[in-house]
Amino acid sequence: MLESVNRSKDWRDLVVALDDHHLDTLARAAAATVASLRSSPDAPRSAISPSALRELIRSRALCPEDGDDLETVIDDFAATVWRHGVVVSDVACVAHLHPPTLVPAVAAELAIAATNQSMDSWDQAPAATEVELYLMDWLAELIGFDRSASGVMTSGGTASNLLGVTLARSAAAARLGVDVLKSGLPDEASDWRILCSDQAHFSIQRAAAQLGLGRDAVVAVATTASGALDVAALDEEIARQSRAGARVIAIVATAGTTDLGAIDPLEAVAARARHLGCWLHVDAAVAGAFLLSERLKTGLAGIDLADSVTIDFHKLWWQPFNASALVVRDESNFDLLRVRSDYLDRGDELEGMVNLVGRSLDTSRRFDAAKVVVSLRTLGRRALAEMLEHLVDLAVFAGETIDAEPDLSLLARPAATTCVFDAPGASEDDLRQVQQRLLARGEMVLGRTQIKGRAALKFTFMNPLATTEDVERVVRVVAAELRALRAAS
Amino acid sequence: MLESVNRSKDWRDLVVALDDHHLDTLARAAAATVASLRSSPDAPRSAISPSALRELIRSRALCPEDGDDLETVIDDFAATVWRHGVVVSDVACVAHLHPPTLVPAVAAELAIAATNQSMDSWDQAPAATEVELYLMDWLAELIGFDRSASGVMTSGGTASNLLGVTLARSAAAARLGVDVLKSGLPDEASDWRILCSDQAHFSIQRAAAQLGLGRDAVVAVATTASGALDVAALDEEIARQSRAGARVIAIVATAGTTDLGAIDPLEAVAARARHLGCWLHVDAAVAGAFLLSERLKTGLAGIDLADSVTIDFHKLWWQPFNASALVVRDESNFDLLRVRSDYLDRGDELEGMVNLVGRSLDTSRRFDAAKVVVSLRTLGRRALAEMLEHLVDLAVFAGETIDAEPDLSLLARPAATTCVFDAPGASEDDLRQVQQRLLARGEMVLGRTQIKGRAALKFTFMNPLATTEDVERVVRVVAAELRALRAAS
Numbered sequence: 001m002l003e004s005v006n007r008s009k010d011w012r013d014l015v016v017a018l019d020d021h022h023l024d025t026l027a028r029a030a031a032a033t034v035a036s037l038r039s040s041p042d043a044p045r046s047a048i049s050p051s052a053l054r055e056l057i058r059s060r061a062l063c064p065e066d067g068d069d070l071e072t073v074i075d076d077f078a079a080t081v082w083r084h085g086v087v088v089s090d091v092a093c094v095a096h097l098h099p100p101t102l103v104p105a106v107a108a109e110l111a112i113a114a115t116n117q118s119m120d121s122w123d124q125a126p127a128a129t130e131v132e133l134y135l136m137d138w139l140a141e142l143i144g145f146d147r148s149a150s151g152v153m154t155s156g157g158t159a160s161n162l163l164g165v166t167l168a169r170s171a172a173a174a175r176l177g178v179d180v181l182k183s184g185l186p187d188e189a190s191d192w193r194i195l196c197s198d199q200a201h202f203s204i205q206r207a208a209a210q211l212g213l214g215r216d217a218v219v220a221v222a223t224t225a226s227g228a229l230d231v232a233a234l235d236e237e238i239a240r241q242s243r244a245g246a247r248v249i250a251i252v253a254t255a256g257t258t259d260l261g262a263i264d265p266l267e268a269v270a271a272r273a274r275h276l277g278c279w280l281h282v283d284a285a286v287a288g289a290f291l292l293s294e295r296l297k298t299g300l301a302g303i304d305l306a307d308s309v310t311i312d313f314h315k316l317w318w319q320p321f322n323a324s325a326l327v328v329r330d331e332s333n334f335d336l337l338r339v340r341s342d343y344l345d346r347g348d349e350l351e352g353m354v355n356l357v358g359r360s361l362d363t364s365r366r367f368d369a370a371k372v373v374v375s376l377r378t379l380g381r382r383a384l385a386e387m388l389e390h391l392v393d394l395a396v397f398a399g400e401t402i403d404a405e406p407d408l409s410l411l412a413r414p415a416a417t418t419c420v421f422d423a424p425g426a427s428e429d430d431l432r433q434v435q436q437r438l439l440a441r442g443e444m445v446l447g448r449t450q451i452k453g454r455a456a457l458k459f460t461f462m463n464p465l466a467t468t469e470d471v472e473r474v475v476r477v478v479a480a481e482l483r484a485l486r487a488a489s
Numbered sequence: 490m491l492e493s494v495n496r497s498k499d500w501r502d503l504v505v506a507l508d509d510h511h512l513d514t515l516a517r518a519a520a521a522t523v524a525s526l527r528s529s530p531d532a533p534r535s536a537i538s539p540s541a542l543r544e545l546i547r548s549r550a551l552c553p554e555d556g557d558d559l560e561t562v563i564d565d566f567a568a569t570v571w572r573h574g575v576v577v578s579d580v581a582c583v584a585h586l587h588p589p590t591l592v593p594a595v596a597a598e599l600a601i602a603a604t605n606q607s608m609d610s611w612d613q614a615p616a617a618t619e620v621e622l623y624l625m626d627w628l629a630e631l632i633g634f635d636r637s638a639s640g641v642m643t644s645g646g647t648a649s650n651l652l653g654v655t656l657a658r659s660a661a662a663a664r665l666g667v668d669v670l671k672s673g674l675p676d677e678a679s680d681w682r683i684l685c686s687d688q689a690h691f692s693i694q695r696a697a698a699q700l701g702l703g704r705d706a707v708v709a710v711a712t713t714a715s716g717a718l719d720v721a722a723l724d725e726e727i728a729r730q731s732r733a734g735a736r737v738i739a740i741v742a743t744a745g746t747t748d749l750g751a752i753d754p755l756e757a758v759a760a761r762a763r764h765l766g767c768w769l770h771v772d773a774a775v776a777g778a779f780l781l782s783e784r785l786k787t788g789l790a791g792i793d794l795a796d797s798v799t800i801d802f803h804k805l806w807w808q809p810f811n812a813s814a815l816v817v818r819d820e821s822n823f824d825l826l827r828v829r830s831d832y833l834d835r836g837d838e839l840e841g842m843v844n845l846v847g848r849s850l851d852t853s854r855r856f857d858a859a860k861v862v863v864s865l866r867t868l869g870r871r872a873l874a875e876m877l878e879h880l881v882d883l884a885v886f887a888g889e890t891i892d893a894e895p896d897l898s899l900l901a902r903p904a905a906t907t908c909v910f911d912a913p914g915a916s917e918d919d920l921r922q923v924q925q926r927l928l929a930r931g932e933m934v935l936g937r938t939q940i941k942g943r944a945a946l947k948f949t950f951m952n953p954l955a956t957t958e959d960v961e962r963v964v965r966v967v968a969a970e971l972r973a974l975r976a977a978s
Contacts, residue, residue, distance in 0.1 A: 010872065011876060011953070012953075012954060014591055014592045014593065014867065014868060015578065015590075015591060015592070015807070015952070016578060016590045016592055016595055017578040017589065018529040018576060018578060020527070022578075022592075023523055023524075023527060025592055026596070027519075027520060027523040029592050029593065029596035030516075030519040030520070030522075030523055030595075030596050030599055031516060031519070032596070033519075033596040033597070033600050034512055034515050034516040034599065034603075035512075035516070036600070037507055037512060037603060037604070038507070038509070038512060040507045040604075045615060048615075049841070050611070050615070050839065050840065050841025050842050050843075051840075051841050053615060053616060053619055054619050057623055058619075060866070061866070062624060062627040062862060062865060062866070063865040064866065064869050064870070065869055065870050065871055066872070067866065067867045067868040067869030067872060068867060068869075069867075070592065070593055070596075073593065073863055073866045074593075074597075074863065077597075077600075077859070077862070077866070078600070080616070081616045081617070081620055081859065082600060082604055082616075083616075084615055084616035085604050085606050085614065085615060085617060086606065086612065086613060086614070086615065087507060087604075088605050089504065089505060089507060089511075095612055095613070096610070096612075096613055097853075098605070098613050098853075099605065100504055100506065101504075101602055101605050102503055102504060102505065103503045103504070103505055103511075103514055103515050103559065104518065104559055104563075105602065106505055106518070106519075106602040106603045107515070107518035107519055107521070107522040107559075107563065107599075108522070108563075108566075109598050109602040110519055110523065110596075110599050111522050111525070111526060111566075111571060112598070113590055113594065113598040114523075114590065114595045115529075115574050115576075115577070116577050116587070116588065116589065116809050116810060117575065118585070118587050118810055121585070122539070123575065123584055123585075123934055124575060124584070124585055124587050124934075125574065125575070126534060126537075126539070126542060126574060127542060127569070127570045127571075127572075127573035127574050128570065128574060130542055130543050130547075131546055131570055134547055134551055135551060138551045155648075155811070155851055155854070156851055156852060156854065157852065158850070158851050158852040158853075159851065162850075180698075180701070180703065181703065181704060182698070182704050183705055184674075184678070184679065184697075184701055184702045184705065184706060185673075185678075185701040185703075187676075189673070189701070202830050203852060206850070208673075209670035209671070210655065210670075210699065210700065210850065211699065211700070211701055212669070212673055212674040212700055212701020212702070213701070214669065214671055214672045214674075215671050216671055216673065217673060258832060259831075259832060312853075314853060318504070320601070320602035320605050320855065321605060321607055321853050321854060321855035321856075322811075322851075322853065341691050342748075342938045342939040343585075343747060343748060343936065343937070343938040344585075346937070348921060349925070350539065350925050350928075351539065352539025352540050352542075352543065353539050354539075361651075361695070361699065362644055362647050362648065363646065363647040363690075363692060364587075364645045364646070364647075364801075364803060364810050364811065365644075365645065365810060366810035367810075370566070370570065373566070374562055374563065376551060376552035376556075377549070377550070377551070377552070377556065377557055377562045377566075378503065378556045378557060378558075378559050378562045379500055379503060379556040380552065380554055380557075381552050381553070381554055381555075382554055382555055383500040383556060386500070432837060436839050439612055439839075440839060445612055445613075447832065448832070448835070449831045449832040450831040450832075458832070463504070464500070464501075464504060465504055465506060
């Protein structure tokens with residue numbers, strides 16, 4: 001068997017190695033892959049139906065007995081899969097916080113995958129460990145934390161929020177002398193509450209569910225018309241919980257809500273958390289990027305008062321999924337998570353060999369920090385700030401355009417890169433149909449949500465290449481679709 | 490502001506778009522990235538010290554005010570970071586389940602990042618959703634599940650195991666009429682136990698910790714000399730838990746332990762789980778790939794009796810991190826996780842538009858299934874099976890070589906791709922020094938662990954390009970280092 005494999009030549013060319021022969025193969029494959037993307041549709045998506053798409057995807061053998069030529073597979077995959085994806089760089093792809101990506105980041109992904117460092121231990125990622133720590137220190141400084149801060153990269157805002165709430169849970173248990181990770185939730189945990197606004201991301205509820213507290217442990221506090229947490233309502237809720245004998249273990253403030261882009265009043269919220277002696281987590285998945293802009297960062301005053309902060313690089317930093325960070329004000333909080341492992345993190349390594357497994361909820365973990373750092377170094381702060389300011393300006397411009405459009409009504413003045421609206425006299429089902437028809441025909445990937453119980457459509461501007469003309473066009477298309485729907489009914 | 494950005498030209502070239510101009514830029518960046526890898530060391534790693542490495546990494550501005558030329562950044566990043574990583578394709582990089590990757594997978598990563606589909610909703614990933622579902626169906630069939638099975642991609646074995654144990658917890662609570670995700674852990678949860686072998690991965694303990702049950706809820710059952718769960722010990726433990734009034738909510742069997750590659754007796758374990766009426770999760774992160782080989786899959790008989798199965802594509806399928814799957818025997822189990830969201834998964838979409846957010850613990854999620862599918866189609870089952878069999882044969886050969894080497898002692902006959910050993914008369918610190926010195930000098934990335942309380946060294950063969958000569962060489966190097974250590978003391 002060993003001999004036969006040593007003779008076999010076919011698959012040996014397909015393993016990544018760093019000699020000239022293997023790198024030449026990789027270079028050809030990379031070139032073929034980029035070329036194959038030329039078959040992507042010149043629209044936000046193709047108009048293929050869900051059932052036809054399923055049939056097309058399943059018309060190829062998933063794992064044939066013998067493989068096919070690499071370039072043939074790449075081209076066929078492009079023709080069947082990439083061709084029927086959504087085109088995030090299309091200016092009419094405006095549904096979600098779902099960005100086009102940056103060339104330096106995408107190029108870095110190639111090296112990340114080819115070198116395949118794993119962030120759990122220093123001996124799987126020596127330089128990568130240092131790069132991630134450097135990025136986390138830089139991010140902590142951007143937030144305004146001092147040198148006792150640090151952080152860790154995670155797979156997304158949901159994971160970062162989970163990690164933040166996990167630390168909050170451990171801190172609450174530690175006050176009772178309980179190591180919750182070892183012994184499980186104490187009886188008192190049934191009285192634990194997490195407060196956040198009614199516009200907070202659903203990942204806070206999911207975190208509480210995951211942690212055994214249950215979604216019901218998350219108490220939603222009313223927001224003002226702008227979507228930001230109402231401090232008076234927070235005070236009332238704190239008083240109500242106190243009267244009920246519940247214990248608030250964490251307040252989660254949101255910096256950049258998904259629909260309205262609202263930023264909670266961080267300083268006021270921090271004062272309440274301090275008074276309660278509870279954990280303050282700031283979910284800045286969306287608006288964390290505003291720290292790069294002198295003009296936009298003013299809304300984030302007080303973020304440095306948080307115990308933990310979520311920032312998503314795969315939103316307004318234009319990184320490919322996945323790339324998020326959880327930054328903690330005090331690095332020693334990660335001790336709450338630490339798990340010694342016989343094979344990964346023994347604690348008897350040479351000085352300076354840091355094993356990051358102890359601060360992550362993952363074990364094997366890709367070197368996503370690389371793409372962020374290559375992007376930051378290539379673009380620089382100023383360009384990123386300009387791109388961001390441009391998108392916020394586009395959202396404001398979209399709001400003005402909608403205001404001027406009699407068939408549509410703006411629901412709130414845009415605060416970040418989203419713009420929510422509905423239409424006079426349109427039912428929830430009308431709005432649903434507009435969104436679904438534009439999606440089905442491949443003309444627009446439009447957002448749809450609920451704002452305080454009211455159905456709404458949503459633009460999320462993520463593409464810095466978009467112009468005011470593009471915004472005018474997408475507004476016109478939506479208005480025309482609504483009129484067409486009415487005319488048909 | 491809008492005008493000035495529309496005039497600005499620099500960063501506009503760095504956003505990925507699918508027109509010829511932008512794809513040409515991406516192609517150049519990809520070519521430069523591959524070329525930059527030629528500066529990688531011709532060794533498992535460079536001999537730079539941790540402190541010198543930290544200083545080197547921090548000698549570059551992380552985010553300058555103005556960016557630098559893309560190719561300059563790529564080359565400098567390679568010279569400082571990739572050059573000082575570990576080289577997973579070096580035959581002396583044998584510490585962990587940390588593979589070199591496949592050319593089709595790495596090329597696919599480029600397209601994954603450029604197209605940036607997000608798996609949480611159909612309107613962010615229409616074709617990608619179908620590809621992931623197709624891959625999960627294929628994997629379910631490979632396991633031997635029927636058509637009611639399905640699965641979801643996760644970020645790693647730790648996340649897959651967490652998801653499996655999360656489902657087990659929900660199922661246990663549902664029997665009491667409790668929706669644990671909504672209401673939190675019921676009082677009865679303090680009596681819940683999870684049984685697994687003492688060689689199970691620490692992610693099972695981490696899952697219990699995360700879920701509020703605590704690591705103490707995980708009861709380790711003794712293993713035989715081979716490292717596989719001892720069924721008699723399992724029966725004793727079940728009886729002991731029953732006497733103590735505890736309730737076993739899940740048994741976790743391991744198919745391919747981290748150190749010994751042992752596979753628990755799945756059919757016997759499944760019979761116990763069935764008798765208890767509890768969840769059976771099989772952690773086949775390591776040995777799941779054996780399903781591709783007629784010769785190797787016999788050890789996995791009974792895997793189709795599981796309720797959920799973890800399989801890591803980023804181990805013995807040579808995929809770049811991250812790529813794992815959690816496959817469930819009954820797709821409806823995902824209903825336990827479902828969270829409706831106003832903006833992502835409203836339930837009123839057109840027929841066939843499946844939103845995968847409901848089966849994942851993540852929200853935004855990259856299209857990792859793409860690289861797996863491109864790899865399977867390019868290599869085919871037969872080549873993957875050959876590569877795998879070759880590595881298992883290499884581990885057996887390493888065992889024989891160690892047996893023949895008077896300075897080393899084999900601790901167990903290799904069962905998968907690992908080989909654990911120590912040295913006659915060597916202390917734990919001797920073994921530590923051998924491993925740390927070889928690492929510090931960049932000559933070998935060697936594994937080190939504990940086998941039943943006994944310090945050991947470990948080879949993990951992940952590189953299918955390695956030969957018997959390479960194995961002989963790494964064994965010789967370790968033996969020589971031990972001798973050198975003794976001569977010096």
